[in-house]
Amino acid sequence: MISNQALLLLMLSNLWPSTALPFMSGNIGNLFGMPESDGKVLQRSKRGWMWNQFFLLEEYTGNDHQYVGKLHSNMDKGDGTVKYILTGDGAGTLFLIDEKSGDIHATKRLDREEKAMYTLHAKVLDRNTNAELEPDTEFNIKIHDINDNEPKFAREIYFASVPEMSEVGTSVATVTATDADDQTYGNSAKLVYSILQGQPYFSVDSENGTIKTALPGMDREVKENYQVVIQAKDMAGQMGGLSGTTTVSITLSDVNDSPPRFANHSFRVTTVESTEIGGAIGRIKADDPDIGHNAEMEYSIVGGHDTFNIITDQTTQEGVIIIKKALDYESKKDYEFRVEVRNTYLDARFIHGVQFKDYATVKVTVEDVDEPPVFTRNPYIIEVHEDTAAGSFVGVVLARDPDADNKPVKYSIDRHTDLERLFSIDSTNGTITTLKALDREMSKWHNISVVATEINNPRQTTRVPVFIKLIQTISAVDTDEPLVGHKFVFSMSGTNPNFTIVDKEDNTANILTRRGGFSRREMSMYFLPVVISDNDYPIQSSTSTLIVRVCACDSRGNMQSCSPEVLPFSDGLTTGALVAILLCVIILLMIVVLFAALRRQRKKEPLIISKEDVRDNVVSYNDEGGGEEDTQAFDIGTLRNPEVMDANKLRRDIIPEMLFPFRRTSPIKDNTDVRDFINGRLQENDSDPTAPPYDSLATYAYEGSGSLAESLSSLESAANEGDQDYDYLSNWGPQFKKLAEMYIGRSPDRET
Known part of the structure; x- marks a missing residue:
């Protein structure tokens, strides 16, 4: 060895x-x-x-x-x-x-x-x-190294989710284990993953630990949570290798794969007729097994409805039925309509072939309640002539019980709105009368409240405002002294589509409206020419213009912005006053003419050299005029020199009933007595219907040629310095006085 x-x-x-x-x-x-x-x-x-x-x-x-x-x-x-x-x-x-x-x-x-x-x-x-x-x-x-360490996962339990109905092979999560042994020496750290629990729903990749779905059509509504156990083993999974495990909790997340459905396709709702508009009268509910925004629904009435509407309670996902128009038990007691429910958010993967909406029928029954009386109008606006005497009729209000039994109603005036006790009302028929005389100068409007009460149930009461407006009347005076009192006739010049005049035959007249709906935007002021005639012979008449302003008022009829009064103004004077003024002007003009003739004996030219207006507009007012707006009420063209006067000038303030040709003779150019000249002009103007009375005067300051009077001046010309007769006014005075008496028709001793 x-x-x-x-x-x-x-x-x-x-x-x-x-x-x-x-x-x-x-x-x-x-x-x-x-x-x-x-x-x-x-x-x-x-x-x-x-x-x-x-x-x-x-x-x-x-x-x-x-x-x-x-x-x-x-x-x-x-x-x-x-x-x-x-x-x-x-x-x-x-x-x-x-x-x-x-x-x-x-x-x-x-x-x-x-x-x-x-x-x-x-x-x-x-x-x-x-x-x-x-x-x-x-x-x-x-x-x-030797294999002395087992694989270990970072956590003992993992949490993951995957959408329900996912396809097979959809990745869920990846879990990885580590081995402390030497990765470069042998198989001590070579790991293999396997699934110990969770089949057949899930699988795991043996090399990288990726968990995937293994079963198609997993439905969250059937089973939502799964526990999957994953094992990691070293030594490449061989016998004798060490292993470690972890648990993965997998939840199926919801998708909108289920439509809403009504458990009951018929609902019945009961409400009272006094329910206010916008009030809820009932709720209906559809079920959706989905959760979250996939279960959100919206309700609607099929085809819409004029009396009811349905909205969705986002918290409870219920359909809330509300009142869209006031209910009336006496008019209609039962309603029926169809309600549709559908998901708010749809998933395109699941809508094919599936009806993602449902329908139900809703029946509404209206119950009767005891309602207070109802007035025929709200508010009432009544017009009364000023200076109406006590006990006079003002107007009528009417209320009825809207319930089916139509209980009797009594009327009364809220005395807090009539502290002066000017009015009374018949408790049975609602007739309003005056208790005292009404004065427009004290108050133009009277605002009172009338109360209608059910006799059988005093708790059922209704109030209505009544606005009483005092109408102004017009009147006229005549300074003449007729034998048998004054008798005036009032009329309106032309036809007016907005107003009319009613002669009361007591020397007063009422101005009434012929229509309603006056608007300040359309016209804020109307001019009404009123013709006033007397009954003496010859008949004398005068035209006054009445200004009617359109005022802005609030809902109770109180005036907000307007002139304080409707003021008439006069566009003419009496004939006697005009004649007197005319004579005075003529005398003054004659003096001027005679004086100029003495200074210019050798020059015969018109007194008025230029064609500009040289005139005195002498006007006498005995009533309040209309200010600058009164310029259209008279024509001062009559004061012009005859050579520059417009022969076709007509009055601009009224439309004459007949158009007369304007007639005027040329000035006298031969030897005619001045008295005859003046008298002729007076007769000519008397017979002319377009002549005065106006607030103007015709000027006759034109020196005729060949006058027999010659020069009446007390001054001699520069070439003649002889004695002069300074008593020429005393010679001509009786003639002018006699001429004035002829025209006015009054006694000589009367003051003019």
Whole structure:
């Protein structure tokens, strides 16, 4: 048998064939107890150690020290003068060396997994002088591995999931074990995986530990959790190999492979008619074996419904039926509709060939409740003439019991809304009358509340606001003194689509609306020409314009933004006033004409040189006008010079009932008496229907040619400085006074 040392050296020669074994004496044959080869001694030409690396098996179980190897130098003559010294990892404790022979032994059992290699240093010394015979040389002691460690998994239990209905071979998870043995030496760390529990549902890859599905159509709704045991065995799975196991808990995750279904396809719901709009009256539920968002559903009424709607409670996945329109037991008691349920989220892999929705029928029964009275209108807006006397009729409100038995109703006024006690109401028929006279100047609106109460059940009451508006009336006065009182007739010029006038035949009239729905956006102001005529002969009339403003009001009828009053204004004066003003103006103009004639005897030209308006607009008001908006109420064209006057000028404030041709004669150019000229002009204007009364005057300041009066000025021209007659006004005064009496028809002693 070959000794362990020889085997060790043989292994070394195989590992390092290029390095000769360093022996000072003897040869390999002597070392193994073999004769010399051909009687020659093999000698190394170069000194050196005979070792480089030693190998030692781990986990030695013998009682003696484990032999490692032998150190030997070619300086050793075998006479005991050489001493071997060992230093490095574990020298002197774990590893011991015989100083004389160089044998190395391990004193303890070694574990490769604890330390796989030790590095030491060897020295050769002269025993007598301690001089180094060889330099310090390094060598290794490598621990050979044996299969003394089983495979281990990182965790005792793993958790994994895979979608239900997955195809065969779908990867679930990968589990890996580790072996502490040497991966590069033998099969001690070569692992093989196998499944001990979990078949036939799952399988495992023997090389990498990947778990896969092995059975098709695994349904979460049938079985959700699986326990799979995986084993890892070393030595490539051979007999005698060590093994380790782990458990993998696999859960089938949900997919939307199940449609919602109604357990009962008919539902009945009962509610009362007083349920408010938007209130819930019942719930229905469909079942879906899926979980999470795969079980989310949405409900809808097939074809929609005008009275009911259905929404989904996202927490409970129930369909909630709500009121969409007010219920009325007396109108309809029973309803029936069809409800559809479907999944919110669909999986395209499972919808083919499967109806992922279901239907159910819902019947709703409405129950009667005792309801309060209902007014025919809400609110009421009633118009009453101002200055209405006490006990006058105002209006009627009407309420009824909406229940089938139609219980009687009584009426009352909430006195908190009528603190002055201006109104009363008939408790039986709802007729409202005045208790006191109403004054529009004190209050234009009266807002009261009327209460309707069921006689058999006083708890059933209803309130309604009643807005009472006082209507303004118009009136007129005449400064004349008729023999038998004033009698005025009111009318409206033309046809007005918005308003009408009603003559009350008591010298007052009412203005009423002919339509509703006035809007400030369309028109904020209306102008109503009102014609007022007397009953004396000759009949005199006047036109006034009434301004009606559209006001913005709130829901209770209170005015929010508007002028405080509806103000009429006048666009004309009485005939007598106009004539008096006209005579005064004519006298003044004649004085101016005569004065100019004295200064310009040799020049005969119109008094008004240019065609610009040189006029005095003398207006007398006995009522409040309309301000700047009143400019359309009169025409001042009459004041223009006859040569520049528009012959077709008509009034712009009203539409005349008949169109008359405008007639005007040319100024007198021959020797005509001034009185005849003025009198002719007055008669001409009296017979002209388009002539005044306006707030304007016609100007006759035109000097005629060949006047018999010649110059009436008290001043002589510059060429004639003789005595003058300064009493010309006293000569002409009686003539003008007589002319005024002729036109006005009044006594001479009366003041004009």
